[in-house]
Amino acid sequence: MTVSLTSQDPAHLAVDALVVAVAQRDGAPVVLGAERLPAQLRTELADAAALGVTGAADEVRRLPGTGLAATVVVLTGVGPEDKVTPEVLRRAAGAATRELAGTASVGLALPADDAASVTAVAEGALFGAYSYTRYRASEVTKQAPVRAIQVVTAHPRDAAALAGAARAAIVADAVHGTRDLVNAAPNDLYPAAFADAAKTAVKDSGAKGLKVTVLDDKALAAGGYGGLLGVGQGSVRGPRLVKVAYTPSRPKAKVALVGKGITFDSGGISIKPAAGMEAMKSDMAGAAAVLHTVIAAARLELPVAVTGWLCLAENMPSGTAQRPSDVLTIRGGTTVEVLNTDAEGRLVMADGLVAAVEEKPDAVIDIATLTGAQVVALGHRVSAVMGTDDVRGEVVAAAQASGEQFWPMPLPSDLRAGLKSKVADLANIGDRFGGMLTAGIFLQEFVGQTPWAHLDIAGPAYNERSAHGYTPVGGTGVGVRTMLALLEGRAPTA
Ligand code: BES
Ligand code: MN
Ligand code: ZN
Numbered sequence: 001m002t003v004s005l006t007s008q009d010p011a012h013l014a015v016d017a018l019v020v021a022v023a024q025r026d027g028a029p030v031v032l033g034a035e036r037l038p039a040q041l042r043t044e045l046a047d048a049a050a051l052g053v054t055g056a057a058d059e060v061r062r063l064p065g066t067g068l069a070a071t072v073v074v075l076t077g078v079g080p081e082d083k084v085t086p087e088v089l090r091r092a093a094g095a096a097t098r099e100l101a102g103t104a105s106v107g108l109a110l111p112a113d114d115a116a117s118v119t120a121v122a123e124g125a126l127f128g129a130y131s132y133t134r135y136r137a138s139e140v141t142k143q144a145p146v147r148a149i150q151v152v153t154a155h156p157r158d159a160a161a162l163a164g165a166a167r168a169a170i171v172a173d174a175v176h177g178t179r180d181l182v183n184a185a186p187n188d189l190y191p192a193a194f195a196d197a198a199k200t201a202v203k204d205s206g207a208k209g210l211k212v213t214v215l216d217d218k219a220l221a222a223g224g225y226g227g228l229l230g231v232g233q234g235s236v237r238g239p240r241l242v243k244v245a246y247t248p249s250r251p252k253a254k255v256a257l258v259g260k261g262i263t264f265d266s267g268g269i270s271i272k273p274a275a276g277m278e279a280m281k282s283d284m285a286g287a288a289a290v291l292h293t294v295i296a297a298a299r300l301e302l303p304v305a306v307t308g309w310l311c312l313a314e315n316m317p318s319g320t321a322q323r324p325s326d327v328l329t330i331r332g333g334t335t336v337e338v339l340n341t342d343a344e345g346r347l348v349m350a351d352g353l354v355a356a357v358e359e360k361p362d363a364v365i366d367i368a369t370l371t372g373a374q375v376v377a378l379g380h381r382v383s384a385v386m387g388t389d390d391v392r393g394e395v396v397a398a399a400q401a402s403g404e405q406f407w408p409m410p411l412p413s414d415l416r417a418g419l420k421s422k423v424a425d426l427a428n429i430g431d432r433f434g435g436m437l438t439a440g441i442f443l444q445e446f447v448g449q450t451p452w453a454h455l456d457i458a459g460p461a462y463n464e465r466s467a468h469g470y471t472p473v474g475g476t477g478v479g480v481r482t483m484l485a486l487l488e489g490r491a492p493t494a
Contacts, residue, residue, distance in 0.1 A: 001129055001172070003122045003149040003165050005156035010109040011038050011068050015150060018070040019096040019108045021089075022048060022055040023081035029055035030081065032111050038067030048075070055079065057091060058468055060099040070107065074100065084111065086120035087403035093121045094128030094470020097146045101131055105148040113154045119164025120403070125149045126172035127470035127477075132183045170299045171484060174292035175477035177201060181288035182462060182475025186264035186281040190237035191312035192216075194261060194284065198242050198291050198310065207298035209248055215241040223331060225355075227347035230328040230338065232313035234268055234321025239313035241352065244291055246298040251305035253490040256356035257294065257483060260345045260368030261287025261312035268315045268341030269323055282475060283345070285461035286367040287312060289479040296480070297487050304491035309356050311348035315341070327424045331355060334445065336428055337421040343428045345370045346442045353446040363391050364447060365486065367455040367479045373435030375459035377409075383460045383478060384409045386440040387453035394486055395453045402481035406455065415441050455479060 010018055010033075021032040029048040031037075037045070044066055045051070053061055059077035066073075076096040078084050093108055100106055108125055112118045129146040136142045155161060181189065181197065189197070195214045202210045217238040220228050225241060232239030262283035266272060272280065287310040294308040322328070326338045328347060331354040336347065345368050356364050374384050382405045385395045392408055399406035415438050418430030426445060430438040440454050460478040467473050 001126060001145070001147055001149070003126055003151065003169055005118065005153055005161060005165055006150050007154055007156045008152065010036050010107060010152050013069055013107040013150060013152070015070050015105040015107040016103045017072045017074050017100055017106045018065060018068055019074045019076055019093070019106060019110065021078045021092060021110045022053055022075045023078050023084065024055040025081045029053050031075065033109055036109065041066040041068065041073065057088065058095050060095050086116050089117055090120040090124030090127070090403050091469030093124030095468070097125045097128035097149065098467060098470065098472065101143040101145050103146055105150070106146050107150045107152060109152040112151060115158055115160035115164050118151055118153045118161040119168055121151050122149070122165045122168040123171060124470045125151070126168055127175055130176050130179060130472055132180065132474060134183070135185065167300065170296050171481060174296040174480045174484070177292040177295070178285070178288040178477040178480055179472070179475035182282050182285045186314070189284070190263050190314055191232065191240040191261070192237060194263060194287070194310065194312050195240045195242045198244060201291060201295060202244065205295045205299055207295060209246050210295065210298050211245045211247070213243040224329065225331050225351040226328040227330045227336070227351040228311060228313050230322045230326065231262070231268070231315055231344040231347050234316040234318045235314035237314050239348070241355065242310040242312060244294045244308040244310065246294050246306045248301065248303050248305065250303060252303045254305040254361045255487060255490060256307045256309065256359065256361040256364040257290040258309045258349060258352040258356050258364060258366040259287035259290030259311065260284065260349055260370065261310045262345060262348065263312060263314045265315045265342070265344065266317060268344060269317050269321050270341040271317050272342060279462055279464055282462035283369050284312070285369050285457060285475065286479070289367055289477065289483065293480050293483040293487070296484050302487055302491050304487050306487060307356065307359060307361065309352040311352040313344070313348050315344045330446065332446070334426065335424040336426045337424040339427050340429045346428060346439055349443055350446045353443060357446070357448055357450050361450065362490070363451040365391070365395070365453050365455065365483060366443065367457060367483070369458045369461050370456045371436045371439050371458055374456040377436055378407055378459065380459040380463070380465065381405060382407050384436060384456040385453055386411050386437065386456070388451045391451045391453040394489065395455065395482060398485035398489060399482040402485040404478060404482045406482060409437060409440070411437060411440050411444060
């Protein structure tokens with residue numbers, strides 16, 4: 001997949017499909033930049049409403065490219081004309097390239113003349129140019145994503161726009177790599193396979209300063225990682241803790257990222273209902289996002305040291321599985337009574353957080369498909385962020401800047417009482433209500449005084465409904481953009 005900038009006349013652009021934006025002005029559709037189109041096509045599109053086009057977001061229409069070098073003209077809706085933000089452009093570009101799967105080359109003539117808009121169009125087009133075909137044996141059911149993307153802009157040699165497009169390609173690789181891992185079947189992606197995939201992804205990136213270390217069952221036992229071992233003991237495929245470290249030559253900051261990597265969450269002995277359990281192959285989305293964020297940071301040569309921790313285990317019921325009432329000892333010595341084996345994410349994350357904090361980072365960010373309560377509270381498109389006030393605010397700002405939706409949530413101290421155990425330091429479940437916050441309070445026990453944010457992406461990580469904007473069905477890659485923007489903010493390059 002490639003992306004380039006051009007100031008060529010859209011009519012003469014040698015592409016298979018030319019994408020233009022349709023906005024809503026006083027409720028009526030208007031084709032933006034219509035004056036740049038050939039007269040006959042302009043006439044044909046003049047009454048867009050008569051063609052059934054409204055200009056609403058996520059509306060994509062293909063029409064004959066009369067007078068264009070391109071075969072088709074594609075109208076992509078951007079909604080109200082006065083509310084066209086970079087994220088609106090990102091989604092409209094992505095909706096178009098997503099709908100154009102099977103088309104090789106696409107030109108986008110959207111309103112993009114400042115660097116931020118050009119970057120947004122490039123990103124959205126790349127994010128939309130994704131399809132997951134690993135398991136499609138028949139060529140008939142495969143649809144190749146758009147391969148070549150050209151973004152039309154008045155200033156194709158503007159340094160900021162060029163840098164934005166180059167960064168967009170790296171971010172898109174990270175988002176797509178995350179989606180690929182989430183979409184992989186759990187019989188192929190078990191903890192050891194994920195660890196191998198991490199090594200391969202690091203190697204293939206060609207980026208300098210990256211190092212992968214894998215702790216297997218034996219090393220985990222020696223290191224006292226009782227959370228990972230307890231959760232993983234029901235599976236014949238043992239747990240792993242993978243450390244992916246990026247060390248630039250002169251780091252200006254040091255940040256740790258910790259990701260939940262449950263390659264399949266059956267619930268364990270506290271087994272989940274059969275309906276919908278297949279979605280639990282996505283319970284490793286946090287670890288996938290961490291892996292690819294670290295790789296992207298290295299490719300961008302950010303002057304910040306980043307250590308990713310992938311907490312990998314498969315949560316299965318079996319004769320060797322942990323039981324409700326088992327007591328585990330997390331690395332560092334805190335004991336936890338397992339009252340529900342389906343609250344496994346916090347157990348593996350506790351080990352990962354302790355390991356991360358031991359290296360004294362300036363801040364630690366954790367990301368996990370942690371609770372169903374997150375979905376109840378915020379739905380399928382808005383993630384939650386909890387933590388210390390400073391880092392939580394930083395995450396919200398980074399999300400805003402990158403076009404992801406993270407909403408701040410509290411960690412009310414009264415919920416700590418619910419986590420009291422009759423026998424151990426902590427229980428792994430607490431109050432029935434506010435379950436997302438209780439999970440955050442549990443994790444807080446393991447970060448000490450380190451500035452910290454906890455990202456719960458349970459709903460947004462995996463799209464079980466229909467595709468929208470640049471978001472496909474299946475793995476979404478959520479979190480990568482926000483974490484990367486946060487790292488960039490910690491290490492200004494300019
Ligand atoms: N992986 C799930 C959370 C989840 C639910 C992710 C829905 C994505 C979509 C997690 O391990 C889990 O099972 N959490 C339980 C915790 C409860 C037992 C305290 C939950 O949220 O029901
Ligand atoms: Mn669970
Ligand atoms: Zn889980």
